[in-house]
Amino acid sequence: MLEEETASLLRTIIERTIGTAGSITLQDVLVADIPRGIKVYLRAEVLQWLRDDLSRASRFASLDQNSPAAAQLITAFLRSLCESYRFSREEYLAVLESGVNFVGNYLCHPQWTLEQFIFADRQRISAGNLVSRLAYTADYSYFGRLIEKIIVQRSLREIGAEEFRHWVMKIDDQIVKQHSARELAMLAKPIFEFVGFGKARGDLTIPLKPVLAFFEDKKMKILKEYIESICRLRGRDEVSLAELRELIEDLYLGSTIKEAGPNKAEENPPIPERDTITDVDGSEGPVDRRSDMAAGGASPDTGESISPVHPPEDAEPSVQTTGQQDRSKQNIPLSLTFAGLSSQAPPSESQLPDLNTIIPAKDRTRFVKKIFRKDEEYFNVVVTSLNTIPTWKEASLYLNTLFEMNHLDPFSEDVVEFTDLIQQRYTAKGGDQ
16 A cells, blocks of 8 residues: 555554554444544464464364364354453554555455465465465455365365465456446445545545556456546546546446447446456456565555466356356355445345335335445345345345444344345245245
């Protein structure tokens, strides 16, 4: 992230947490008004410290660490204690700076940062350690969810850097394939929220550089260069989320019009694959970019030469492309990535009631405020996704994931009422499906 923005964000977080005090508990940090990504990073770091200390204790070291039951109990024990951890001022400021650098890099360069953070100098890592490292991330949750799913499905005990890199590239590739130009712009929303934290909301603008880095990390060279050139022509070195959406739509909608004719272009066209507009058959593969992580969490050089690499096809995550299936059947974790996206619900093949007719207006307003942190567009995305799920069993799994990702208490009054209304969709025809 940019030096000036990083310094400003650090000052804001310090003011809202430790201030001039000599110490602070993790619990006080977690209830403060600071970016969620920072809270997740600090909590994961404290858990790792406690886990390391515990593993060095002679008696605990004798426990069978490979026992699932023991591992779960130890994790639950540490989670129950971690919020009571008290940072000294010096310790807190050091870990906070690391957290801001990490989150900033991860938001702008998720593929690169994940690999460097998880593997560093190693070529292989245990599945347990990989999952623990993924716990440091809050945004782009589809990476963690789908990678954990691959590990479970294949009963993996160890993962190599090359294999992991392939998974991440394929997941990102499917993200690009499955979503429209408007939705792709919303993928960058966490960058705007993080870089612009503490500033007036409105039509927030942020420096162009982090946005360009984000699309370069996704190997979308044409899009990156288009945004950069248009902003240069306009004399702009900053961009708003609305402007970004318009630029992406201009590029890809314009391409669709040229190819299909003005009367055949889609209103919200899908993004062609990777760095090509006309080549939509997947012949241009993802690219591989490796570099050493500099001290202090510096970002990779965005100007380096990139060579195309076609990865092997034997480790592909279980995500299907738009061409393989209807958009209404996308993998559930993908729909959870958009915290500000609205779209029309696809027709329900099961003829179940539309949730928009089941949820009363007054309850909708309350749920948006209490459960979705006043983000009505996020609420719309969740309802749209639930409208495509044919059974209560699948819907309940989706809701459990949603509540876990957003740290919601499934037994709180508002969450229970929301869940009950969702369940009515599946019992309205006389029996749970």
